[in-house]
Amino acid sequence: MDMAQAFALASGALVATNLASIVIAGLRLDRAGAPPPDLRKTPPVSIVVPVRGIENFSGETLERAFRLAWPRYELLFCVAHASDPIVPLIEAAAAAHPQVEARILVGDDRVGANPKLNNCVKGWQAARHDWVILADSNVLMPPDYIRHLMGGWRRDSGLVCSTPLGSRPDGFWAEVECAFLNTQQARWQYAGEAVGLGFAQGKSMLWYKPMLDANGGIHALNAEIAEDAASTKLVNRLGLKVHLVSAPFEQPLGRRKGREVWSRQCRWSRLRRVTFPGFFGPEILLGVLPPLLLALAAVLLGDMRLLPAVLFVLAGIYLPEIALAFAKGWRLSRWSVPAMIVRDLMMPAIWLRAWLGGAIDWRGNTMTIGTQACELEEAPAGS
Structure with a gap:
């Protein structure tokens, strides 16, 4: 040759x-909007949502969180500072839906260099139910959001999660982000899970709280700079698997700039480089x-x-x-x-x-991600 x-x-x-x-x-995924699996049990669920500042679709994502078709669930909104501009929006949404248990938890727990995990600690500790979902604030939850996550749980599951599915782009660079999120990253993650190489995605993660608490609790997710990488390694050590929902949940994008797409993709790439070289x-x-x-x-x-x-x-x-x-x-x-x-x-x-060092931006936080250690310098809320 x-x-x-x-x-x-x-x-x-x-x-x-x-x-x-x-x-x-394609064989693993359901079409967007497909119904979730049938469930025999619908236990109460706690949803922990770390929030910081107002995003493009904050009003709609908050409203969706209060309209989930599940018999009983609580919403725990975690914010580092009481002055954060998202707090009044949460209070208004909670007042409009008094039938849903909702609390705003304020505090800055520095358990490590991951600002999102730091924000989630108080929510995990306050959760009243055995089933806990860690959900990013920009996830557009469908009415059957909990049902999809619970329906993805199997006998050998240690964690069920979903990749973000980019939608509602405004402008060309938002289209580029959709191309990254959907047919590139989501496609490879579902293909990997289908052949036994499932790994976690931090956008929506369903945990059985007693299981994680017996293995270090939420603090165990501080073992890596990215909580999804730490989750994957912890689940694998327990001899369990990370499974994905049958169809990923939307993340509406709105307007994006080229430097924002570059910065976000560089951050995720650097995290993958450090955690799964x-x-x-x-x-x-x-x-x-x-x-x-x-x-x-x-x-x-x-x-x-x-x-x-x-x-x-x-x-x-x-x-x-x-x-x-x-x-x-x-x-x-x-x-x-x-x-x-x-x-x-x-x-x-x-x-x-x-492969290079240097600082990156993580929603107002300046971070230096290295192979041995990570440093965090947090900016003021609302910046």
């Missing part, structure tokens, strides 16, 4: 791997650039024609992505393919950035 053939086969292998991941994820390394092979460059090398070294080789790679990467989004009812627009291309051009730079 000559070098041209080797490059061509390597390019084809990456395209085939991409297609396989989409097929596996063995899985992070191969991420450089994702996207359209690696197979495209290999195909171009095959063209230069052999007698292949340029246009068919390029079209093969582009069609092999993007057509299955489009098909997955269409089949599952995810975001698709005339900007989706350009957004996917921009995403794939960004991915190698983001991957390289993850």
Whole structure:
């Protein structure tokens, strides 16, 4: 086999791997809006929601949290400072829905360098029920939110969670973020879970509280800078598995700027690099650039024609992505393919950035994430 053939086969292998991941994820996922599994038991649930500042859709996400179709649940909103501008909105939503148990818990528990986990500690300790959901404030909870999470619990589950599904983008950079969240990150996470490599996502995590309390409680999630990475490792040590809901929950995006998308993706990439370096390394092979460059090398070294080789790679990467989004009812627009291309051009730079040190921003918190230690410098609330 000559070098041209080797490059061509390597390019084809990456395209085939991409297609396989989409097929596996497609078989694992339900279409958006699909009903949750039937449940025989509906125990009471505590939902811990760390909040900080007002986001694009805060009014709607708060309203949704108070309208869940579950016999009994409580909402525990955790805020570091009583002066946070989100507090009046929570109070107004709670007053409009007195039938739902809701509390606002104020305090700044510094158990580690993860600001979200610090904010959740008081909620976990105050939770009255055995089943606890840690839910990000920007999750747009459907009425059957709890039912989906509880329906994902199996005999060997240690944790059930959901990836964020980007929706309602306003502007091109929000479309790029949808391309990152949906057919890239969510697709690979569901494909991984389907083959036994499930890992947690911090957006929505359902825990059986007695189980976690018997193994260090919420403080055990401080073992890593990212609570989802610590959750994954803890569950695996217990011989249990991380499972995903049948269909991910929406995260409405609104307006996004390019630097915001860059900063957020660099932060997540750096966290993956620090917490799961063995899985992070191969991420450089994702996207359209690696197979495209290999195909171009095959063209230069052999007698292949340029246009068919390029079209093969582009069609092999993007057509299955489009098909997955269409089949599952995810975001698709005339900007989706350009957004996917921009995403794939960004991915190698983001991957390289993850290997470098330096500070990153985490919702107003300046963080330095290293392989041995992490430092946190918190900004004032509302900044």
